[in-house]
Amino acid sequence: MTIQDKRKFYIDGMWIDPVEPNNFEVINPATEESVATISLGSVDDINLAVEAARRAFESYSVTPKNDRLDLLQSILTIYKKRYDEMAGIISLELGAPISMSRKSQAACGVGHLEGFLAAFKNLELRQTLDNSDTLIREPIGVCGLITPWNWPVNQMALKVLPALAVGCTCVLKPSEMTPLSAMLYAEILHEAGVPQGVFNLVNGEGPVTGAALSRHPGVDMMSFTGSTRAGIAVTKDAADTVKKVTLELGGKSPNILFADANVEQAVKRGVFGCFYNSGQSCNAPTRMLVERSIYAKVLEIAKTTGESQQVGDPAMVGRHIGPVVSALQFDRIQTLINTGIGEGATLLLGGPGKPLGFDKGYYVRPTIFCDVKNDMRIAQEEVFGPVLTIIPFEDEDDAVRIANETRYGLAAYIETTDSARAERVAERLQAGQVYINGIECAYGSPFGGYKMSGLGREGGLFGLEDFLEIKAISQPQGF
Numbered sequence: 001m002t003i004q005d006k007r008k009f010y011i012d013g014m015w016i017d018p019v020e021p022n023n024f025e026v027i028n029p030a031t032e033e034s035v036a037t038i039s040l041g042s043v044d045d046i047n048l049a050v051e052a053a054r055r056a057f058e059s060y061s062v063t064p065k066n067d068r069l070d071l072l073q074s075i076l077t078i079y080k081k082r083y084d085e086m087a088g089i090i091s092l093e094l095g096a097p098i099s100m101s102r103k104s105q106a107a108c109g110v111g112h113l114e115g116f117l118a119a120f121k122n123l124e125l126r127q128t129l130d131n132s133d134t135l136i137r138e139p140i141g142v143c144g145l146i147t148p149w150n151w152p153v154n155q156m157a158l159k160v161l162p163a164l165a166v167g168c169t170c171v172l173k174p175s176e177m178t179p180l181s182a183m184l185y186a187e188i189l190h191e192a193g194v195p196q197g198v199f200n201l202v203n204g205e206g207p208v209t210g211a212a213l214s215r216h217p218g219v220d221m222m223s224f225t226g227s228t229r230a231g232i233a234v235t236k237d238a239a240d241t242v243k244k245v246t247l248e249l250g251g252k253s254p255n256i257l258f259a260d261a262n263v264e265q266a267v268k269r270g271v272f273g274c275f276y277n278s279g280q281s282c283n284a285p286t287r288m289l290v291e292r293s294i295y296a297k298v299l300e301i302a303k304t305t306g307e308s309q310q311v312g313d314p315a316m317v318g319r320h321i322g323p324v325v326s327a328l329q330f331d332r333i334q335t336l337i338n339t340g341i342g343e344g345a346t347l348l349l350g351g352p353g354k355p356l357g358f359d360k361g362y363y364v365r366p367t368i369f370c371d372v373k374n375d376m377r378i379a380q381e382e383v384f385g386p387v388l389t390i391i392p393f394e395d396e397d398d399a400v401r402i403a404n405e406t407r408y409g410l411a412a413y414i415e416t417t418d419s420a421r422a423e424r425v426a427e428r429l430q431a432g433q434v435y436i437n438g439i440e441c442a443y444g445s446p447f448g449g450y451k452m453s454g455l456g457r458e459g460g461l462f463g464l465e466d467f468l469e470i471k472a473i474s475q476p477q478g479f
Contacts, residue, residue: 004036010186012052013196019044029095029323030361041204046212049200053142053169056197061139061167074192093178095322097314108154115444119461120165134473139167141220144213148226149175150280155225158458166467171200179203214238246456250382251410254403255285258416259293266415267301278321279386283411288390295392306349309366323362330362333385340378345369404430409450
């Protein structure tokens with residue numbers, strides 16, 4: 001395979017060479033072979049990008065709302081034209097199976113854009129309050145955007161699009177694990193007519209380029225998605241310049257199965273939901289909490305379901321899962337699987353090592369632990385791999401207690417046929433989203449978490465508001 005040369009950065013409307021080359025190989029996780037060479041940026045590269053964004057902000061921030069709506073519509077048109085190309089690139093660099101990449105990964109670029117278009121059309125940028133004062137919503141300024149590797153287009157869309165919609169300019173630093181989808185996204189924005197300097201892209205590592213962006217006095221806001229550890233670092237780096245910070249961080253989402261649920265359907269949905277994207281989703285239902293009276297039945301169904309989960313080549317069409325993104329991620333998952341065994345949890349399915357027949361590639365055996373206690377490390381840490389923990393509970397209060405006994409609060413799942421119970425439990429769960437009987441939030445709904453799962457919300461109206469400043473103007477009546 002030809003190794004692509006992708007060492008340029010997109011700054012001020014052009015693809016330019018880095019100030020100082022620092023080559024980095026992008027690895028196909030299914031083959032462990034290089035597919036592209038990028039350059040890791042420096043502080044000097046970030047300075048150039050921020051300077052371009054600052055220059056562009058003066059004019060872009062005052063463009064008419066309708067012009068920006070037209071720009072979003074143009075982005076949507078170009079994105080759809082290059083949709084299959086995006087799906088293929090995500091599959092190549094992340095290891096997401098091509099069917100899943102087409103159906104879900106690439107689809108986020110359309111769904112979120114349509115959600116923002118609807119929300120922005122209805123957003124009042126100027127209104128009169130009940131007390132007769134005038135309220136104005138204005139773009140916050142230059143935004144630093146740091147996105148992760150697990151859902152690359154999803155997170156770019158949730159940050160870049162609201163920034164462009166409300167009149168902000170931005171500098172994007174995508175994960176160095178999945179930079180090719182970000183570079184294609186830059187091409188799409190360029191082709192759609194995003195003005196020079198409004199969107200900029202610099203590849204690099206978090207401790208260098210990410211920190212430089214977070215600390216930069218010319219950046220007015222940071223929007224970060226990734227681990228809680230890295231989110232704390234971004235917040236600290238941003239503190240000296242008192243810039244706004246929004247964070248979408250980790251999760252350890254509970255999936256509560258009550259005895260009155262459609263048990264077989266609920267368990268299958270829970271197992272496959274945990275394994276989806278090879279377990280690399282921050283809102284994955286990784287803790288299955290099961291009412292004691294159906295516990296034995298659930299274990300039987302979970303084992304059979306887990307055994308049916310196929311692992312395969314991402315390039316092949318099908319419902320299998322692919323590898324995890326990197327050797328580092330594979331090793332971390334192996335450590336936590338061995339930790340679970342050492343903690344005394346029962347291994348219902350899977351375990352350490354690679355699936356049979358996969359000597360090359362970062363493939364992980366789909367793994368299920370049962371008889372897990374909620375204070376075990378595998379019940380508290382985000383594994384970010386196809387690893388499910390099953391925990392019994394006694395009654396509704398016990399289920400809520402276990403569900404909330406985590407430092408995270410991103411998502412939660414409830415399986416029950418009792419609508420009153422579903423509503424009651426949902427209100428008690430400390431989570432930003434609650435999915436009942438497999439129904440997930442639609443595009444345009446707010447996404448984000450409680451506690452150490454983050455600050456702020458992404459998507460739709462709430463995602464737009466995070467990129468806005470609020471100004472109140474009072475003046476004499478009749479003035």
